[in-house]
Amino acid sequence: MQPHLEIRRIRPTMYVYSIRIANAEPRLHEGAFRTMAQCLLDAGRSLGHYFPMVRISVDGHFLGSYAIDHLVSGAGITANELLGKVQAQQVRRAA
Numbered sequence: 001m002q003p004h005l006e007i008r009r010i011r012p013t014m015y016v017y018s019i020r021i022a023n024a025e026p027r028l029h030e031g032a033f034r035t036m037a038q039c040l041l042d043a044g045r046s047l048g049h050y051f052p053m054v055r056i057s058v059d060g061h062f063l064g065s066y067a068i069d070h071l072v073s074g075a076g077i078t079a080n081e082l083l084g085k086v087q088a089q090q091v092r093r094a095a
Contacts, residue, residue, distance in 0.1 A: 002065060004055045005043050007036060007082075015039040019047070036079035044071030058082050061089045 004020040015033045018026040029046075033039040036058075047054055048068045055065050063085045070078050 002053050002055050003047060003051055004057065005047075007039055007043075007056070007058045009036075009059055017043055019043065036083065037075040040071045040078055040082075041075040044068050044075065048072060056082065058086050061086050 001022060004026075005017060006020065006026065007015055007017045009015055010032065013034055015036050015038075016029065016031075017033075017039050018028040020026040029042070033042065043054070048071075051068060053065050053067055054071070056063050063082055066078060
């Protein structure tokens, strides 16, 4: 079982996230983050005690499963990868 991390951009430089485990209602983290990397780091620290992997969606785009360790140790790199995947999906949908 992997939790699902849903990240949403609420402003050009503001992100929020929620976590869903199995069929439970998603739990929205209170507060917002200026960067996606900060959002990933916070979520990774919260989940790392309990899970090795997490499924990630950004703005409704499912982007795959990631090791929690990568969210904590490489939040900036992971954020750039996720943003690139979102842009690629948006281009494919627009075509």
